[in-house]
Amino acid sequence: MSTIAAEPGVISLREITKAFPGVVANDRISLDIVGGQVHCLLGENGAGKSTLISILAGMQQPDSGTILVDGRSTPINSPKAAVDLGIGVVHQHSTLVPAFTVLENLMLGETGVLRNETRAKARLDELSELLGARIDPDALAGDLGLGQQQQVEIAKAMWKGSRLLILDEPTSMLTPQAIEKLAASVAQIKAQGLAVVFITHKLREAYQMGDCVTILRGGKNVGHIGADQLASFSEAQAQRAILAAMFGDDVATPEAADLAGATEAHREVDDIELGTKRVRLELSGVATRGHGHDVDIRDVSLAVHESEILGIAGIDGHGQAALAEVVAGQRSAAQGTIRFDGADITRRGVAGRQQLGLRYVTDDRLHEGTVGGMSVAMNLVLKRIGQRPFWKFGQINRKAVDAEAERLIADYAIKTPSSATRAGTLSGGNIQKVLLARELTDGARFVVVNKPTYGLDLKTVKLVRQILTEFAAEGGAVLLLSTDLDELVELSHRIAVISDGEIVGIVPNDGRGTAERVGQLMTGAIEGTPATEEAHA
Amino acid sequence: MRSILPVVLALVVAGLIIVVMGSNPLDFYAGVWKYGLTGNNWQDSLRLMAPLMIIALGLIVAFRGQLWNLGYNGTFLLGSVVASGLGPNLFPVLPGWLVTAIIILGSLLVGALWSVVPAVLKARFGTNEIITSLVMSFIAIGVVNLLIKGPVHDPNPRVTAPQTATIARENLLPFIDGTRVHIGFVVAIVLALVAQFIVSRTSFGVRLDVFGASPKAAQHVGISRSWMIILLFCTSGALIALAGSIDVLGNVTYQRANWNPGYGDAVMPFVFLARLSPLAAIPLVAFYSVFANGGINAARSVGLNSDFLLVVVGLILVFMTITEFVGEKRRLGQGYLPAGMKQSVMALFGPRAAAPVKVTTPAPDKVTTSSSPTTTTTSTPGKVTT
Numbered sequence: 001m002s003t004i005a006a007e008p009g010v011i012s013l014r015e016i017t018k019a020f021p022g023v024v025a026n027d028r029i030s031l032d033i034v035g036g037q038v039h040c041l042l043g044e045n046g047a048g049k050s051t052l053i054s055i056l057a058g059m060q061q062p063d064s065g066t067i068l069v070d071g072r073s074t075p076i077n078s079p080k081a082a083v084d085l086g087i088g089v090v091h092q093h094s095t096l097v098p099a100f101t102v103l104e105n106l107m108l109g110e111t112g113v114l115r116n117e118t119r120a121k122a123r124l125d126e127l128s129e130l131l132g133a134r135i136d137p138d139a140l141a142g143d144l145g146l147g148q149q150q151q152v153e154i155a156k157a158m159w160k161g162s163r164l165l166i167l168d169e170p171t172s173m174l175t176p177q178a179i180e181k182l183a184a185s186v187a188q189i190k191a192q193g194l195a196v197v198f199i200t201h202k203l204r205e206a207y208q209m210g211d212c213v214t215i216l217r218g219g220k221n222v223g224h225i226g227a228d229q230l231a232s233f234s235e236a237q238a239q240r241a242i243l244a245a246m247f248g249d250d251v252a253t254p255e256a257a258d259l260a261g262a263t264e265a266h267r268e269v270d271d272i273e274l275g276t277k278r279v280r281l282e283l284s285g286v287a288t289r290g291h292g293h294d295v296d297i298r299d300v301s302l303a304v305h306e307s308e309i310l311g312i313a314g315i316d317g318h319g320q321a322a323l324a325e326v327v328a329g330q331r332s333a334a335q336g337t338i339r340f341d342g343a344d345i346t347r348r349g350v351a352g353r354q355q356l357g358l359r360y361v362t363d364d365r366l367h368e369g370t371v372g373g374m375s376v377a378m379n380l381v382l383k384r385i386g387q388r389p390f391w392k393f394g395q396i397n398r399k400a401v402d403a404e405a406e407r408l409i410a411d412y413a414i415k416t417p418s419s420a421t422r423a424g425t426l427s428g429g430n431i432q433k434v435l436l437a438r439e440l441t442d443g444a445r446f447v448v449v450n451k452p453t454y455g456l457d458l459k460t461v462k463l464v465r466q467i468l469t470e471f472a473a474e475g476g477a478v479l480l481l482s483t484d485l486d487e488l489v490e491l492s493h494r495i496a497v498i499s500d501g502e503i504v505g506i507v508p509n510d511g512r513g514t515a516e517r518v519g520q521l522m523t524g525a526i527e528g529t530p531a532t533e534e535a536h537a
Numbered sequence: 538m539r540s541i542l543p544v545v546l547a548l549v550v551a552g553l554i555i556v557v558m559g560s561n562p563l564d565f566y567a568g569v570w571k572y573g574l575t576g577n578n579w580q581d582s583l584r585l586m587a588p589l590m591i592i593a594l595g596l597i598v599a600f601r602g603q604l605w606n607l608g609y610n611g612t613f614l615l616g617s618v619v620a621s622g623l624g625p626n627l628f629p630v631l632p633g634w635l636v637t638a639i640i641i642l643g644s645l646l647v648g649a650l651w652s653v654v655p656a657v658l659k660a661r662f663g664t665n666e667i668i669t670s671l672v673m674s675f676i677a678i679g680v681v682n683l684l685i686k687g688p689v690h691d692p693n694p695r696v697t698a699p700q701t702a703t704i705a706r707e708n709l710l711p712f713i714d715g716t717r718v719h720i721g722f723v724v725a726i727v728l729a730l731v732a733q734f735i736v737s738r739t740s741f742g743v744r745l746d747v748f749g750a751s752p753k754a755a756q757h758v759g760i761s762r763s764w765m766i767i768l769l770f771c772t773s774g775a776l777i778a779l780a781g782s783i784d785v786l787g788n789v790t791y792q793r794a795n796w797n798p799g800y801g802d803a804v805m806p807f808v809f810l811a812r813l814s815p816l817a818a819i820p821l822v823a824f825y826s827v828f829a830n831g832g833i834n835a836a837r838s839v840g841l842n843s844d845f846l847l848v849v850v851g852l853i854l855v856f857m858t859i860t861e862f863v864g865e866k867r868r869l870g871q872g873y874l875p876a877g878m879k880q881s882v883m884a885l886f887g888p889r890a891a892a893p894v895k896v897t898t899p900a901p902d903k904v905t906t907s908s909s910p911t912t913t914t915t916s917t918p919g920k921v922t923t
């Protein structure tokens with residue numbers, strides 16, 4: 001396959017190699033990107049997908065190897081060169097300027113004196129329509145939820161991309177409906193003859209949207225399924241082939257099907273008798289106020305029991321951030337009370353709640369959850385700054401910090417060259433493990449987790465879910481906010497639905513049909529019909 | 538390496554400028570060496586270094602928290618007027634140590650209080666601190682001039698020039714044995730070492746780094762944003778004002794209206810070259826002190842105006858920017874400026890002005906623009922007036 005002479009309309013990578021201290025992120029990777037095709041790129045966390053993309057986008061230079069465009073060797077030595085070639089990229093992590101409005105962000109790339117706002121607005125409308133998103137052009141990018149930011153990113157890439165559109169995990173934050181819309185617009189783009197490179201961890205998406213598939217592992221191209229072959233495969237066949245390449249051949253078939261999410265989601269946590277469990281966290285009539293365009297919560301009353309996982313379903317940007325932050329103590333409650341093990345903690349700050357064992361795994365793992373420029377070790381004790389044994393008499397005790405870091409790195413199998421490595425260089429999955437390790441250690445009794453598995457590879461998703469269920473089984477309580485309905489159904493004992501800052505209903509997760517009922521609540525809330533489910537637990 | 542490269546380039550280009558102006562650059566640099574270091578000249582250089590170093594620390598405190606405290610000129614003068622205003626009046630009536638203590642504490646307090654304004658505005662309303670601290674600086678400069686022309690003017694009727702009375706020799710800060718370097722220099726070095734200890738070894742240092750890296754992360758960890766802004770701004774202001782009182786008590790002994798040495802403008806590039814490390818700032822500030830002290834006479838000896846020194850500082854800034862730009866493109870390690878600070882500068886110029894610049898390399902050259910308006914009223918740095 002890689003031997004065909006490059007022809008017009010093809011962008012070919014040849015023997016691309018890129019090494020970072022301690023890792024070879026791309027190891028002699030060759031592949032062809034053909035116009036009118038969706039080329040899926042798969043691989044576990046840290047396999048080197050984003051690195052390859054950043055080389056195509058001109059953000060990084062390969063150590064060796066060539067890029068051929070229409071058969072001619074074409075170095076892409078700056079982001080501008082990539083734009084000039086008609087390559088539009090949606091990066092895995094937001095590159096929007098938070099202080100600018102959506103429209104200003106979209107127009108950033110426009111050169112020339114004439115910056116036609118009306119035209120830009122019209123184009124945004126067009127793209128919003130295509131993406132099925134409603135984006136306020138005058139909202140500040142920093143005020144948008146991560147899911148909305150992702151939509152703006154896609155719009156931004158499509159703004160310019162005229163030859164190749166690269167989407168690095170565009171669906172990790174989108175709802176199923178939005179993913180369908182995205183699939184439709186990708187198909188449309190493809191029909192116009194553009195090439196699309198699509199990175200995802202979800203095999204179903206790869207099978208449904210992709211024309212061909214390349215699998216990376218440890219920086220190497222370990223498998224390619226060509227267009228003809230993929231078309232002849234059934235979904236199960238394709239999944240088996242992909243998983244075998246992705247994780248080696250040691251994945252048993254039932255496990256593979258499970259990993260791939262091919263089986264229908266079903267509840268995996270043990271039954272608990274809520275009545276016999278004590279209430280760990282209780283919100284009564286809690287509301288938040290302020291904070292720009294962010295959606296606030298209104299009159300939220302919830303109770304999470306020990307050993308319980310309470311799921312919160314809803315479209316991203318409907319008050320999830322406010323809910324998580326008011327529980328964690330990062331945002332103050334304008335109304336209502338918060339009780340923890342019966343004690344009123346409404347006025348307690350983040351540190352006070354943390355010491356009680358109330359923890360928070362944020363969905364913004366890059367800018368909020370970790371400090372990228374600091375070492376993995378420091379990030380692992382970030383919530384315990386100044387506490388013994390890591391600080392004694394105000395002075396840091398590096399030995400204790402390193403020992404704790406080594407322990408957590410081993411316990412949670414965090415893949416990092418060393419505990420001194422800067423956290424920002426880890427792959428997404430491993431950064432998520434850093435957060436979980438930090439929050440669930442040292443006397444955790446309750447944890448709020450927001451989208452705990454987005455962007456993680458199949459094995460890590462499984463691991464994270466296992467960590468959460470075990471935490472609950474051992475008496476911890478979990479408030480699980482997620483946009484992934486399957487995940488909620490698998491993990492939760494009950495699922496509450498949040499819409500526009502309000503809890504519109506709670507569904508016990510007992511047997512089949514939970515997903516449908518949650519879905520009804522979500523659409524019911526959106527269309528304004530009153531929810532028929534019980535209001536509170 | 539990256540800390541020194543811009544300095545070397547600036548010196549080379551400065552040499553070329555000297556050639557163009559018809560003088561011999563080697564003579565100039567030899568003069569810098571001679572007047573900056575040889576004989577007893579090194580002592581003058583160290584005396585100049587005392588306020589420069591303390592100001593550098595004040596800037597580091599603010600910049601590490603990604604706060605652009607650009608009000609340093611006004612704050613410095615407020616601190617110095619505390620010394621030049623109170624000193625001549627109090628020394629004759631109270632014990633010397635007490636007056637010195639009052640002046641030191643007074644300047645710290647005044648500097649801190651003056652900085653509360655931009656800090657609170659930023660913490661409460663998110664006002665851009667570049668503008669507010671600059672405005673506060675201009676107000677401070679005006680206030681200081683009014684004070685010197687009015688209440689704290691030299692009571693001696695024969696003195697008509699707008700200036701304060703001189704503090705008597707025996708009331709000045711003591712010299713280090715066998716030199717004419719006052720203990721303010723020791724204070725500056727000790728402060729630098731303490732600052733280094735705080736940023737590298739204490740829990741506050743980590744909190745500061747988290748806050749500097751990302752206010753969002755700081756909030757997540759439980760660090761109060763408002764409190765941090767106020768604390769950092771006030772500490773920064775207090776240190777810079779302290780530099781002013783120490784310079785008066787140890788070096789200049791009295792204050793004229795319109796005196797504004799612009800120390801902050803001069804050390805700013807070195808603070809960034811030191812990547813905001815107090816320890817790394819010591820040799821860089823020492824270098825500049827020698828250069829500035831020797832440069833005045835050296836410039837004169839080759840027939841150049843002493844403003845030429847500011848040209849060199851400007852050149853260092855320019856080359857720093859270029860190195861930063863090229864470095865960022867080729868990913869040569871870290872930049873000098875924390876990313877968030879670039880953003881607050883960009884926000885000042887508005888999205889429209891900043892828009893054509895690519896996101897990955899937000900115009901660091903704006904840094905130069907923002908600091909240059911304050912350099913206009915600068916007189917010769919570190920002139921000893923005894």
Ligand SMILES: Nc1ncnc2c1ncn2[C@@H]1O[C@H](COP(=O)(O)OP(=O)(O)OP(=O)(O)O)[C@@H](O)[C@H]1O
Binds near residue numbers: 429457
């Ligand atoms: N700037 C960098 N400096 C050092 N190491 C890096 C850097 N960028 C990536 N790496 C390393 O290169 C490897 C590949 O990373 P990359 O981000 O390409 O993985 P990925 O396949 O996109 O993973 P994920 O699915 O988690 O996004 C990882 O081990 C990562 O730690």
Ligand SMILES: [Mg+2]
Binds near residue numbers: 049050051168
């Ligand atoms: Mg990636």
